[in-house]
Amino acid sequence: MDASTVTRVALIGGDGIGPEVTEEAVKAMSAACGGDAFRFDRLPYCADFYLETGKSLPEGELLRFKRDYDAIFLGALGDPRVPDMRHARDILLGARMKLDLYINKRPVRLLKEELCPLKGRRRGDIDIVLYRENTEGAYAGIGGTLHEGTDDEIAVTEMVATRRGVERIVRAAFEDARSNGRGRVCMASKYNAIPHAHGLWSRVFRAVATEYPEITSTERFADVVAMELVRDPTQFGVIVTSNLLGDILSDLAAQVVGGIGLAPSANVHPGKVSLFEPVHGSAPDITGKGIANPLAAILTGAMLLRHVGRQADAKRIDAAVDAVIASGQTTPDLGGTLTTSAVGDAVCSYL
Numbered sequence: 001m002d003a004s005t006v007t008r009v010a011l012i013g014g015d016g017i018g019p020e021v022t023e024e025a026v027k028a029m030s031a032a033c034g035g036d037a038f039r040f041d042r043l044p045y046c047a048d049f050y051l052e053t054g055k056s057l058p059e060g061e062l063l064r065f066k067r068d069y070d071a072i073f074l075g076a077l078g079d080p081r082v083p084d085m086r087h088a089r090d091i092l093l094g095a096r097m098k099l100d101l102y103i104n105k106r107p108v109r110l111l112k113e114e115l116c117p118l119k120g121r122r123r124g125d126i127d128i129v130l131y132r133e134n135t136e137g138a139y140a141g142i143g144g145t146l147h148e149g150t151d152d153e154i155a156v157t158e159m160v161a162t163r164r165g166v167e168r169i170v171r172a173a174f175e176d177a178r179s180n181g182r183g184r185v186c187m188a189s190k191y192n193a194i195p196h197a198h199g200l201w202s203r204v205f206r207a208v209a210t211e212y213p214e215i216t217s218t219e220r221f222a223d224v225v226a227m228e229l230v231r232d233p234t235q236f237g238v239i240v241t242s243n244l245l246g247d248i249l250s251d252l253a254a255q256v257v258g259g260i261g262l263a264p265s266a267n268v269h270p271g272k273v274s275l276f277e278p279v280h281g282s283a284p285d286i287t288g289k290g291i292a293n294p295l296a297a298i299l300t301g302a303m304l305l306r307h308v309g310r311q312a313d314a315k316r317i318d319a320a321v322d323a324v325i326a327s328g329q330t331t332p333d334l335g336g337t338l339t340t341s342a343v344g345d346a347v348c349s350y351l
Contacts (some may be wrong), residue, residue, distance in 0.1 A: 001278040007308050010065050010072045012091070014257045015047050016282025017292035017340075020076025024294035024344030026303035028320070031348040032185070033195045033305070041069075043121075047079030047087060050129040065273060069310035071304050072275040077129045077295065078282035079263035090310065093141075095275050095282050096134050098189070102165065103172050104132035104243075105303070106250040108233075108257050109327045115258030115334065120228070126257055128236045129182070132246025134267055136160045139243045161197040173240035174212045182237035184216045185209070188225040188245055201242065229253050252281070256310075263291035266299035266309065270290065278302045290339040293331045295321055298347055320350035 011026065013019030020228045026040055049058050065072055072095065077088035095101060110116050110126035143157035170187070177185050187205040191198035202219060209217035221230070228235065229249070233256050241249060254263035260280040267275040278296035286292055299321055305314035329346040330336030338346065 006177060007038045007310075009038055009040050009304070010069045011042045012045050012072065012074045013042065014045070014075040014115060014282065015079045016284045016287045017044070017077055017280075018077070020075075020287075020290075020340050021278060021294040021297035022073060022075040024340060026295040027151055027344050028298045028317055028347050029301045029305065029313075031351040032316050032320075033310060040073075044090060045087075046077070050082060054073075055227070057086040057094070064093070064097055068318075070308050071271050071273060073274040073301070074275060074277040075276045076278070076280065076282040078284070079231070080284060083151075084225045090186060091266065092275075092277070093139065096267055097141075099269065099273060099275070100135060101269050101274055102133065102168060103264045103268040103270070104134040105268055106130040106132065107299075107303075108250075108253040108351050110200065110257040111262065111322055112258070115262075115325075117255060118233070121234075124231045127175055127182075128233065129180075129238050129245060129251060130250045130253060131169055131176070131238060131240040132250060133165060133169040133241070133243050135243075136162060136165045136186065139245030139247075143167065156261035159197045159244075160181075161200045162351070163189055163200065163204060166201050166338050167208060170205050170240055171199075173238045174208060174215055174217075177215045177238045178212060178344065182336075184218070184235075184237035185212075186218045186220055186225065186239050188220055188222040188239055188249060190222055190232055192221060192246070194313075196243070206239075218327075222278045223240070225249060226252055229256060237330050251279070261296055261331075262299070263296050264303050265307070266275065266303045273311045274307055276300045276307070290341070291333070292340045293333050294340050295330070295347075296342050298344070316351055317347070320347045323350045 013022045045057055095215045108128040110123055113122050138157055140160040142324045145155045173185050189198040191202045229252055254260050263276055263279045265279045278300045280296055302314040302317040324346045328336050329338055331343055
């Protein structure tokens with residue numbers, strides 16, 4: 001995409017702290033790129049909209065996103081008034097499936113020694129990118145129940161793995177390792193216990209690895225990867241894995257560098273409209289208190305900038321977040337005393 005054009009973003013603040021943190025990300029992106037570089041369309045889709053209309057999104061809205069926008073920025077979804085999370089599934093999982101956002105990308109960087117629960121780790125020691133397959137696996141929505149609510153109830157969920165789906169996410173992981181000098185790709189699976197679906201993962205991984213002889217490739221069981229992320233996360237460069245395992249491993253990795261308050265993510269189809277979201281959730285217990293950490297949302301904004309071709313501006317945002325954390329200009333969850341908006345202002349001051 002041409003960085004000189006106006007970038008059109010569908011902005012969905014969502015529930016809880018979502019609107020609070022997305023506005024700080026908007027401030028940072030505008031400060032980095034100039035106020036007229038973006039057109040943010042603020043859309044009302046959230047629990048309130050669902051409860052008022054009975055719909056998560058208007059008919060055809062995801063197709064409109066594909067047609068009218070360069071990116072979607074989502075704050076957070078989740079509200080106790082919608083206990084089955086129907087609106088969240090419809091919006092987030094719906095976008096992943098209908099827009100074919102097959103890459104869930106989660107960068108994990110240690111920005112300050114004090115944020116790491118592991119002894120002896122310093123800033124820069126941990127720099128990992130997790131590639132989670134985003135449209136298949138156990139989240140494909142195939143399955144059902146019989147005799148629900150009885151002692152004989154049966155629940156079945158099918159795990160889906162296609163060669164095309166596995167190959168494209170594995171290849172994306174190796175391309176990241178090659179283009180960013182990471183040098184190592186680890187595939188996490190459970191092919192010992194799930195020999196068919198994860199056996200396919202193993203075969204595809206080994207085949208793709210032969211095309212990247214300069215990259216060190218390793219296969220490990222997912223439980224071993226989880227243990228090693230706690231024991232010595234510095235050994236990892238890129239981790240690629242399936243939908244369910246990636247959901248678990250990415251949150252574990254985030255906790256090693258300071259928690260999900262610093263965890264950005266992107267749901268991507270390269271070259272097409274993609275969805276960007278911090279992964280901390282809606283946090284209804286702190287909504288409106290002005291203490292929500294906006295840094296994950298701001299870092300997610302940097303990922304959006306990279307997607308639309310503004311790599312230099314994205315690097316400036318990353319550097320500004322690094323500076324804010326180093327100086328202690330953070331919300332209370334990271335040991336600081338600033339409000340949500342004051343942290344956003346601090347990031348903008350470095351920009």
